Amino acid sequence: MLQTQLRPSTQLKPLTTAHxxxxxxxxxxxxxxxxxxxxxxxxxNPALEVKDTRHCPVCKRQYAENGLCPRCHPKVSHQLDQxxxxxxxxxxxxxxxxxxxxxxxxxxxxxxxxLSTYVLKQIAPELPVEDRQIAAYILSNLDEDGLLEIPxxxxxxxxxxxxxxxxxxxxxxxxxDPIGVGSPSPQEAMLVQLDVLSEHHPVPLHADAAIRxxxxxxxxxxxxxxxxxxxxxxxxxxxxxRFISDNLNPFPGRAFWGDIRSGFSDNPPVYTQPDAxxxxxxxxxxxxxxxxxxSPYAGILRVNPLFRQAIEEVSKExxxxxxxxxxxxxxxxxxxxxxxxTIVRLMRRLAVIQREFILRxxxxxxxxxRASLAQELDVHESTxxxxxxxxxxxxxNGHIIPLSKFFDRSLQVRTALKQIIQEEKSPLSDSAISExxxxxxxxxxxxxxxxxxxxxxxxxxxxxQSPETV
DNA sequence: CTATGGCACGGATT
DNA sequence: AATCCGTGCCATAG
Numbered sequence: 001m002l003q004t005q006l007r008p009s010t011q012l013k014p015l016t017t018a019h020x021x022x023x024x025x026x027x028x029x030x031x032x033x034x035x036x037x038x039x040x041x042x043x044x045n046p047a048l049e050v051k052d053t054r055h056c057p058v059c060k061r062q063y064a065e066n067g068l069c070p071r072c073h074p075k076v077s078h079q080l081d082q083x084x085x086x087x088x089x090x091x092x093x094x095x096x097x098x099x100x101x102x103x104x105x106x107x108x109x110x111x112x113x114x115l116s117t118y119v120l121k122q123i124a125p126e127l128p129v130e131d132r133q134i135a136a137y138i139l140s141n142l143d144e145d146g147l148l149e150i151p152x153x154x155x156x157x158x159x160x161x162x163x164x165x166x167x168x169x170x171x172x173x174x175x176x177d178p179i180g181v182g183s184p185s186p187q188e189a190m191l192v193q194l195d196v197l198s199e200h201h202p203v204p205l206h207a208d209a210a211i212r213x214x215x216x217x218x219x220x221x222x223x224x225x226x227x228x229x230x231x232x233x234x235x236x237x238x239x240x241x242r243f244i245s246d247n248l249n250p251f252p253g254r255a256f257w258g259d260i261r262s263g264f265s266d267n268p269p270v271y272t273q274p275d276a277x278x279x280x281x282x283x284x285x286x287x288x289x290x291x292x293x294x295s296p297y298a299g300i301l302r303v304n305p306l307f308r309q310a311i312e313e314v315s316k317e318x319x320x321x322x323x324x325x326x327x328x329x330x331x332x333x334x335x336x337x338x339x340x341x342t343i344v345r346l347m348r349r350l351a352v353i354q355r356e357f358i359l360r361x362x363x364x365x366x367x368x369x370r371a372s373l374a375q376e377l378d379v380h381e382s383t384x385x386x387x388x389x390x391x392x393x394x395x396x397n398g399h400i401i402p403l404s405k406f407f408d409r410s411l412q413v414r415t416a417l418k419q420i421i422q423e424e425k426s427p428l429s430d431s432a433i434s435e436x437x438x439x440x441x442x443x444x445x446x447x448x449x450x451x452x453x454x455x456x457x458x459x460x461x462x463x464x465q466s467p468e469t470v
Numbered sequence: 471c472t473a474t475g476g477c478a479c480g481g482a483t484t
Numbered sequence: 485a486a487t488c489c490g491t492g493c494c495a496t497a498g
Contacts, residue, residue: 370484385484409483409489429473445491450474460474462498 019338022331026339028386031275035090035296038336042301047322047329049304050297063088083289083351085344089298115181116140122176127169134159134169138182145251146181147189178252186250187215193248204240206232211244218244223459234463241457274394275403276347278358283396285359289351295340303329345377346387350406357406358395363415370407413442414452421453427461 026034042048056069063069069086116139120132127135134155141150152170156163173182179196180189190211197203209230210218217226223237275294281287303326311322350373356364370388374381391403405411420436421428428436430449437444444452453460 369482371482381484389484407483431473447474447491447493448489451490454475462473 018331019334023335023338023342024383024386026335027342027383028389030391031294031296034339038297038301038332041328041332045325045329045332047304047307047325048332049302049307050300051302080286080288081352081355083291083348083355085291085293085348085351087293087295087298087340087344089296089300090294115146115178116142119173119176119178119181123172126172131165131169134161134166135173138166138170138173142182145186146178147186147251148182148184152184178249180249180252183252187211189252190215190244190248190250193252197247204236204243206230206236207240207243210237210240224463234459238459245457274400275343275391277394278351278396280359280396289355289358289396291347291351293340293344293347295336295343297336298340301333301336303333342379342383343387346373346384347393349373349377354406361397361415362411363419365406365408365411367409367412368407369409410452413437413444414456416440416442417449417452418456418458421458421464427464429461 026037029037042050056063059069063086116136120136120139123135124132137158138148138155141148143149148170152163152166156166159166170182174180174189174192175196176182180192183189183192191208194203194208194211210226214226214229217223217229218237218241223234223241227234227237277292277294279290279292281290307322307329308326311319311326351358353366353368354364357366370384371381374384377384388403388407392400393403394400416437417433420433430453431446434444434446434449437449450460458464
């Protein structure tokens, strides 16, 4: 019934137009963004209230329904192909288990402020008191990637201290937890990480040189030029590149453990909070998928009944304002519901169709288009597009992947390609690979193989080494 | 001559 | 309507 309202083909009445427009606007927000938006509205609109706290009695998490949350309630009979879906109206608890004092506290701080104080706490003990101000100032000028936005000289000038002193503070900051945080550039952040890493782990030779002198080459996968530049073998460069993308993070402020392989400088999407987490019960691949959808304020936001009542009694000067507040509130609540149900339906469908992919990895992705899914769910294509855009989910292996990966047309082929190359005896040419893929049922042109290789950062055949020729 | 990468075109997707 | 993606053609490197 509600879905039909999302069809633009249906002619819409004024109310539904607004409804539609706002629902659309809400759907494309991530959980984190939505939370902020609702908070803002909540602050200035007295007609809204949060009817709080239904807790799951076992894990103490806030949960939209009464009773045990599904994760704590394994007794209900599960069917493998029926994913368990539940909606969490708050998503901040996944970062830290809440303790009592925090629970009723203010809204969670912005990630940025969080980072600053987090770092400051770590380094404060090691700082002379008079340097703390400097540190605080530096930390307040981090961008969302955890990089320093302002030049050091400016800090020095601001506090009338020698640059060297500022530098030593920065150095301290850089070695605090998100290692490399506070660096002026991704480059330097990575150098610091490399340095720290090298104390306990072996790191490839010349990795520092590669970062220092050829970062742009490295990020563009131009390994040949890079090899020439620092005078080493191409396969060494390849090793370095792999090591770097596996172990270093050019943007220390971004807390993601996701898959960053596909290039670290091509502005990777920011994965902070996933919009959903998919797990299995007891990590057993034979159990149904448990999908936890983070939909801020779902089920706990409502129109304040007292307000509704009051508006009838106090029908005087401010009625206009009150009325608009009320209708805004109603609209928001409605749209929020709409958004939640749409996303839940989307996730349920994905969990069913892509179960194998979620559990077993890339090569099991069933290619699908947003359009086809839209048809199945009986919503407009753009609804799916918006719902998918900019969102990310955490899958059971711990990776955070963009939701759009579920609609990657070529992922299957690319993983097949990767496998072929990994198992190859001697370097295969693109056309040879094309034929091999054909045998596996993937029909791709030779030119396309080349493109996929590039996407995966794999060198052309004449530059690949057969196993070990160091 | 073979293998690749760049450019650009057209169809599919969003 | 805008964008993405696979592909063909051609120049270039080896």
